[in-house]
Amino acid sequence: MEIYSAFSNTDREGLLRELSVTLENKGFVKDTYQASILQREKMHPTGLKVENLINIAIPHTDVEHVLKPTMVVIKHSSGSFKFFRMDDPQVQIPVEVVFLLVVKESDGYVNFLAALTNLFQDAEFIELLESQTPEAICRGLVDKLKQFDLTYQGELIG
């Protein structure tokens, strides 16, 4: 699976719009994706407070809007994004790293999401998340999740 990095200085909605347009132009998602992911994030937000870790978000939407799976790792270029919490949708939290999960097929993807979240207990990976660029995080993922044959494709936006 191809993965990308990005820096952005926009807000949550601006980020999701920008990523949607770029992913559509690259043939990863359908033209229905943008509306769907914005609506999904509004209805079921994906900000996660992870114990002893920076906050992350894992926006994703229904598989029917996706043509080809990918993932984009995004950091804010001058601060953090604001996402509402997955477990407490009224509460907004600052999010340092966004993993946009472009899911095509739910079964195989669960393996990937399980492996990704298992890395939240890996000190070396946490160090990457906290202090390194999205590119370094992507390269770390390629190295640590060899079983998924990830290939880093460069910056998507930013």
Added chain:
Amino acid sequence: MADKYLIYVACGSAAASAALARRRLIDELDKRKIKAVVEVHRILELPGQVANRKPDVVVVTAGQAPAALPEDVLIVQGIPLMTGFGIDGLVDDMLKTLEERES
């Protein structure tokens, strides 16, 4: 042995987060030798599913469970099954509550 519990795991799209929570929950129940059927549903579909076949537990990984669920269905906040932190406590508390309800 017959399945002991029926558990629904629900998120917004039934695509990623609930499916992951389901897998981790099944692993934990297997470790404890607890038989259960664990199904993934969308939160929006929960009231209909629950009316059709009432589960023992609803684990929600996104937001709140719909208010319309029957009072005797145990509602569990499933974020630890997503993040990997606090899974043991979640499963132990859930099983303890279920056992207390049975006795």
